[in-house]
Amino acid sequence: MIIAIDGPAASGKGTLAKRLAAHFGLPHLDTGMLYRGVARQMLDEGARLDDVDAAAGFALSFEPGLIDDERLRGREMGEAASVVAAHPPVRAALLALQRAFAEQPGGAVLDGRDIGTVICPGADIKLFVTATPEVRARRRALELAGRGEPVDEAAILLDIRQRDARDSQRDAAPLVKADDAVVIDTSALDVAGVVASALAIIEGKRHRIISSFQ
Ligand SMILES: Nc1ncnc2c1ncn2[C@@H]1O[C@H](COP(=O)(O)OP(=O)(O)O)[C@@H](O)[C@H]1O
Numbered sequence: 001m002i003i004a005i006d007g008p009a010a011s012g013k014g015t016l017a018k019r020l021a022a023h024f025g026l027p028h029l030d031t032g033m034l035y036r037g038v039a040r041q042m043l044d045e046g047a048r049l050d051d052v053d054a055a056a057g058f059a060l061s062f063e064p065g066l067i068d069d070e071r072l073r074g075r076e077m078g079e080a081a082s083v084v085a086a087h088p089p090v091r092a093a094l095l096a097l098q099r100a101f102a103e104q105p106g107g108a109v110l111d112g113r114d115i116g117t118v119i120c121p122g123a124d125i126k127l128f129v130t131a132t133p134e135v136r137a138r139r140r141a142l143e144l145a146g147r148g149e150p151v152d153e154a155a156i157l158l159d160i161r162q163r164d165a166r167d168s169q170r171d172a173a174p175l176v177k178a179d180d181a182v183v184i185d186t187s188a189l190d191v192a193g194v195v196a197s198a199l200a201i202i203e204g205k206r207h208r209i210i211s212s213f214q
C-alpha cells in the first residue's frame with residue numbers, strides 16, 4: 001500500500017506519516033528532507049540558492065544518507081529548501097529516488113507537497129493535511145523552541161505565509177491537493193485525533209475496494 005501525504009508547512013503531515021508508517025509497518029520518507037539536503041549543500045558551498053545549475057548538480061549527486069542530519073530541520077533550511085525546490089531540474093533529479101522508495105515491495109508512506117500529484121499519482125491512499133497558518137505557526141514555534149532555536153512567532157507566521165505562497169504558486173509541481181485526495185484539517189485536532197481520522201479514511205477506502213470485488 002502506498003500512502004501519499006501532502007500539505008503546507010507545519011500542518012502535521014510528517015507526524016501523521018510517521019504514525020501511519022508505524023501502524024502499518026511501512027517505511028517512511030519525509031521528502032522535504034531531500035530539498036532541505038540540497039539547500040544545505042548549496043549554503044555550505046557558498047552557492048546562490050537561485051543558481052539552478054548548481055542546485056541541479058547537488059540534486060543529481062544526492063546521497064540519501066544526507067537526510068539523517070538534525071540540522072536540516074531548522075527554520076533557515078525550510079526557507080532555503082523552498083527556493084531550490086522551485087527549480088524544475090532539481091525536482092527532476094530527485095524524482096527517481098522518491099519513486100523507487102514508493103515502489104518497494106509492500107509499499108511505503110511518503111509526505112511532501114507533490115506526492116499525490118506527481119511522485120505517486122496512483123497511490124492507494126492520498127491525504128491532504130492542512131491547518132490554519134496561525135495554528136501552524138504556533139506548532140512550529142513550539143517545535144523550534146523545543147530544539148533550542150530562538151523563536152519569534154510573528155516572524156514564523158510570516159515565513160509560513162511566504163512559503164505557502166511560493167510553494168503554491170510555482171510552476172513546477174506546485175502544492176495543490178490531488179483531485180482524489182481526502183482533506184484532513186488538523187487545526188482543532190490533536191495528534192491522536194488526526195491519526196484516527198486518517199485510519200478511518202483508509203479503512204473506508206479499503207472497505208469500498210473489497211466491496212467492489214464482491
Ligand atoms: N495535530 C497536532 N496537534 C498539535 N501539534 C501537532 C499536531 N500535529 C503535529 N504537531 C506538531 O507540530 C509540529 C509540526 O508538525 P510536523 O508533523 O513536523 O509538520 P509538517 O511535517 O507538516 O511540517 C511538530 O512539532 C509536531 O509535533
Ligand SMILES: Nc1ccn([C@@H]2O[C@H](COP(=O)(O)OP(=O)(O)O)[C@@H](O)[C@H]2O)c(=O)n1
Nearest residue numbers: 008009010031032035081082085112113114
Ligand atoms: N515533496 C516536496 C517536499 C518539500 N518541498 C519543498 O521543501 C520545502 C521544505 O519542505 P518540508 O516538508 O521539509 O517543510 P515543512 O512542511 O516541514 O516545514 C517546502 O517548503 C517545499 O518548497 C517540495 O517542494 N516538495
